[in-house]
Structures are given as structure tokens and as C-alpha cells.
Amino acid sequence: MNSPNIQNTSEQKFWYLRNHKLFSTLSNAEIDDLCIITKHKGAKKGEAIYFGEDLQNRIFLLKKGIIKIVEHNDKGDEVIKDIMQKGDLFGAIGSDDSINKESAVTISSEAIVCSFRISDFENILSKNPDIALQYFKFLGLKLKKIENKYTNLVFKDVRSRLIAFLNDWTAAEGSKVGFDWVVENYLTHQDIAGLICSTRQTVTQLMRDLETEGHIKYDRKEILIHSSLLAKTERPIKS
């Protein structure tokens, strides 16, 4: 989907929201009240879109690009909470207080983002029960996703988590080629490590293992996933 020729910010924001499932039914006036900023980032790869405090009172809608929501600890280690794609909401989802240490970093070469104040968003929700219900579903999904990540982390070892991640990725974005699947690879081993809570070295090692076992094949641009990996979560029996 390419955006039409858009002359100014105002028209852009209408176009952005109208094409989003959650906001498609809103009137011009409502959109005008809600979306007070349309933020464009000709952001370089690796550039942060927002930091701690900004995030407190805003919800963001990613219109274009890929970003990662990350959190760092004191030592500088990074966990990737989530990867956001076109159409995803992020930011202070569902809460409006307390400290948040997350930041959003662009992975793609460009990212375009709209944002709204939480209070404005809540206002829209309370006046549009249908949108509210959809938003409930969205929150439920988010909740389930993170709960799933949590149990994965507890129950599974790194290898299983990597395989589960590859399977999810394939399911979400892969295209079938013969008996295999291809996924465009915009993530480094470092990123993947952050996503499955491991280290770069371990990810590299396991990717190599999976390749020599014949389950995947990869370079820096794409990953080819053999169907033998699908639904495979156990480690091979040791000899």
C-alpha cells in the first residue's frame, strides 16, 4: 500500500488513521482532536524514537517501518520487549503513570509515527464502545503474548526458544518457496538474542547448529526455514 500524494500534515493524519482498523470509523473532527501530532522520522537505523519520559503520556501508532521496543539495565544489557510493524500501537498502552524505562529504536531505515495523548484516546474510547471492545481484544492479545514469552522463558531452554521464535517469525512474515519458507532478515544475531533472552554468541552457535542439521539456511539478508523445523521444539537426542 502506497500513500497517495499528500500535501500537508493534516491530510496525512486523516489518511493514516482512516486506513487503520481501529480508527476507520472516526469522524474528521474526532481524528482532529485525537491525533495532535504526526511525527515523521527519517530516522537512521538504530535511532531512538522516544525515551522514558516522552512515553509516559502518549500512545504511538507506527505507520511505516519496523521498530523494536527495548529496555536496558544498568550494565547496558538489552532486552527486546517487542518488534513493532506497520499498524501496531505502542507506548503507554493501558497505563498512565509510573516510570517506564523502555525506548523505541528503529530497525528499518525509516519510520513514520503518529501519536496521541492518553486522555484524548480514552475520550474516544468512552464515546465509541465498538472501538473500545476492539481495543480490549488488542490488549488481551498483548497480554497473552507477553505471558507466552514469560512461560517460554521459564520452561524452555535457549535452543527451544530460538526455534519457537523462528517458527513464529515464519508464520507471521514468511512466504512459501517449495517446501521451505523464506523470511526477510532484518534482525542481527544480537537482536535475536535480545528477543529470546540469550547472548549473541549463543545465538550464532545455535543458528550454525540448525544449519548443519539441515533445518535452516541463512545469510544476512534472508533466512530459509525448512519445513522440518516447523513444530520442532525439542533438542536432538544426544549420542
Added chain:
Amino acid sequence: MNSPNIQNTSEQKFWYLRNHKLFSTLSNAEIDDLCIITKHKGAKKGEAIYFGEDLQNRIFLLKKGIIKIVEHNDKGDEVIKDIMQKGDLFGAIGSDDSINKESAVTISSEAIVCSFRISDFENILSKNPDIALQYFKFLGLKLKKIENKYTNLVFKDVRSRLIAFLNDWTAAEGSKVGFDWVVENYLTHQDIAGLICSTRQTVTQLMRDLETEGHIKYDRKEILIHSSLLAKTERPIKS
């Protein structure tokens, strides 16, 4: 708070919901439509309230007692997702599909639970924007809680997680005694291990360490937490 003399299930359910923050504004008719079951459990300690499938389409409200939301893997290992107390909502929060492997197990000697269908609940929400907003806040809090658990698990070692857990517990339920805090202890080391994702032995060991270090003092009934533990998350410097 003791419940008044209640003669029948119908009166009970009115009383239960009226005394809950989220439902206090509902009319009799609305409550009647919503809460189609009032489930009483003279449940023994350790008895499961519901299993997988039951949970799919219901939201539960805990009126009395303490329960744990747990999930098991194939090997029988247990993670405790959450501990629920009087007034808490649990079940298929925010989602109405897919498989859920959780179950709810009583920790206290008795538990009383109401439940409603998700569709009925959604109906109430869409007709009562105020309740919907409160429910958004609730979901947001839940989301933040689990995200916090997740980052804790990634960034902190077992000792730090245990200390963080004790601090949380103190903050939530502790009462001050001199310079210390007392928490009624209804959890076994096994339970605590499940909550902070560790093992019984490790928890026992660390609890003993903390006691010899003078930070806590405990028996099976209560835990005395010295103020020296508050805000302490780092391990002592090794000699």
C-alpha cells in the same frame, strides 16, 4: 469485612458485586444478567477451581480466599503466574479464544468465586464507559505487572528476584512493627520458587542466607522483614 446473613445465592451475588469497586454502580437488572453463577467452594487447600477449558469463556471474581494461577509443563514443573486475593479478577481476561493451560488452585483453606461470561461482561462494558475505563486501567496494571516480572527474570539473578519479591509482598500486605515489617506467610518455599522461577532448594538456601545476614527472620507462619532489606537488591560483596 464479614458478609451479612445471606439467605440465597441471588442475594449473595448482589452483595458480592455491590461491594466491588468495578461493579458498584450497576443496577440490579444488570447484575442479574451479568453474574449467572455464584460459585462457592469449600475448597480444600490445593484444590483446583477450574481447568483449561472452563476458563475459556469466563471471567472470575474472587470474593474470599487466596488462590494461585499456575501453569504446568509436560514434566510437571509449575510456574505461578499470579497470586489472587479478595476482589481480584482472573480467568480469560481480555481474550476469548485459543488454548489456555492455566489453572487456579486455592492456597487458603476456603475460596468463594463468582463468574460471568465474557460476552455478558463485554456487554456491560460497552454500556458503561466509566466501568470500561476502570477496566482499561486494570488491564494496563496487569500488563505492566507481567512485563515487570519478565524483565526481572531476564536481568536479575535468583537472589535479587527473591528480595524483590519479599519487598513487593511487604509493600502489599505487610504491617509495620517497630523498624521491621511482618507479613503473614501463606506461601511455602515451593510456592515462592514458582513465583520467582527458581527451585525449592535454592529458595530455602537463600532464605537461610538472608536470615544469617540479618535481613529477615521467619517461620512457617510469618516473615519478619528488616528495613535493611528494603530497596536492597544487590548481592553482598564477596570476600
Added chain:
DNA sequence: TTGTCAATGTCGCATTCCCGACATATTGTA
């Protein structure tokens, strides 16, 4: 082409903590 930087590949040691095994202590119950 060459130089630079980021990403990937490989190795081995160190550490954390799981896990089995078994002892002791406490609680509930006949």
C-alpha cells in the same frame, strides 16, 4: 580498490543454579 565498521564465527573457562538425595522439623490426624 581499499579501508573501516558492523556482523558473524569459534573457543574455552567461569558461574549460576538446577536437581537428586537424604536428614530433620513441623503439622495434622487417628
Added chain:
DNA sequence: TACAATATGTCGGGAATGCGACATTGACAA
């Protein structure tokens, strides 16, 4: 009181994986 069942305490070996160090490869720009 005695017995069973559950909870707590203690120890040591071993597996998973973190982590530093360094080599190699690939991408991009001058």
C-alpha cells in the same frame, strides 16, 4: 501419643549458558 504427610534444611555433582577474547566475513563509503 504415634504416625503420616508435608515443609524445611543441607550437600555435592553436573548441565546450560553467559562472557571475554579473538578471527573472519561482508557491506558500504571514500
